Amino acid sequence: MSTQEKIDLDLNKPKPGLGFRHVQTILLFFGLLLAYCMRVNMSMAIVAMTDGSENSFDWSIQIQSVILSSFFWGYVVLQIPGGELAAKFGGKLLFCLCVGINSATSICIPISAYYGGWQLVCACRVIQGLSQGFLYPSIHTLIGKWVPLEEKTSLGTLIYAGSHLGTALELSAAGLIAEYWGWPAIFYVIGTLGVIWTTIYIFVGASSPEESRLISDAERNYIHESLGHVVGRKKLRTPWKSLFTSLPFISLLIVHCGQNWGFWTLMTEIPSYMNQVLGVNMKSNGLMSALPYLSMFLLSFPFGFFSNYVLNKKWLSTTTTRKICNSIGLFGPALALIALCYTPADVTITVIMLTLVVGLNAGHIMGFMTDPKEWHKIFYLASIIYIIANIIFLIFGSAELQTWNEPNESENKNTTDEALEKVEKVI
Incomplete structure (x- = not known):
């Protein structure tokens, strides 16, 4: 076997230990975690927003239900289009838009509640739901590009677990935040964390291994070999x-x-x-x-x-x-x-x-x-x-x-x- 053949064979072998695909996995995990935090924070916040205290609102049970459901009005709209857009433009762009828009809107919710009432709060939640319609289409696309078949179970499970942990963390932390800092802080804290994540992902994240400037050639070849990438493959x-x-x-x-x-x-x-x-x-x-x-x-x-x-x-x-x-x-x-x-x-x-x-x-x-x-x-x-x-x-x-x-x-x-x-x- 020639030296070049040995090098080529070595490049295609699975690479033990950590690689840049694991960095992407952690980023996707935290992105999904933050998205779910912003998805469920209203469930806790609305309890504090209507508790009869000085900064609360006199919203009926029916209005509270409308606010809680308004996220899903927008969420159902972009599911299928989100998949088509992720395939065309790549998962990174849509994932950034999802978390970035949710973060900015989350920061705006307290102001919207004070100056626009429950109607403007509903509008903010609809916007968040719309942008989160991109969440899973982009996640699925990114996993399909970054995770080798041999690691689908472990890395895929870790990424999707971000939704469950995000829900648990937000529900537990929101009550404490509202107790000590007031309910607006629920939205400010998670919105700020989302902005920080979006900034990091813009510079470190990538839609695929071939678009990343930080991944090694060996790891890129390993991922391509595992996923069976073919030259000239097109969307059917x-x-x-x-x-x-x-x-x-x-x-x-x-x-x-x-x-x-x-x-x-x-x-x-x-x-x-x-x-x-x-x-x-x-x-x-x-x-x-x-x-x-x-x-x-x-x-x-x-x-x-x-x-x-x-x-x-x-x-x-x-x-x-x-x-x-x-x-x-x-x-x-x-x-x-x-x-x-x-x-x-x-x-x-x-x-x-x-x-x-x-x-x-x-x-x-x-x-x-x-x-x-x-x-x-x-x-x-x-x-x-x-x-x-x-x-x-x-x-x-x-x-x-x-x-x-x-x-x-x-x-x-x-x-x-x-x-x-x-x-x-x-x-």
């Missing part, structure tokens, strides 16, 4: 008709919507439930509201690694493994929420039950009634949605690659011809 047409007539895809869409219904219901309303039904003070409220999401953060690692271990050992098929994990994540919380309706309105019991619900990947309470029996309707509704959504997934879901996911022969030929033309031009 999305088979929309086949996609939306595919039962496995539709079942996945339904079960994801069902999971999100429960998760975001509890995410938004746990602090209000703690305050209005259980009478928990602001400082304790934040810590107790954070416990379920801290459990979710901690459980995400063993669940992820266990699933990967089962698949590597070939004990179960990918489809069966996914359905078992999903059943734990939806049937478990559904049963826990039903049980919560029959337990006394006791702080300790409620916190334990909610920790079980969210720890199993559950949801949150999006209601505006303060009577505990009225909240039961919300628990039952979330439980029913969990159960129905997962049953549909169990019947029609599949982890098998669908035929419509593969390009047809003519598209393959065109891509290959274009690649050869580019190579010939270079030669």
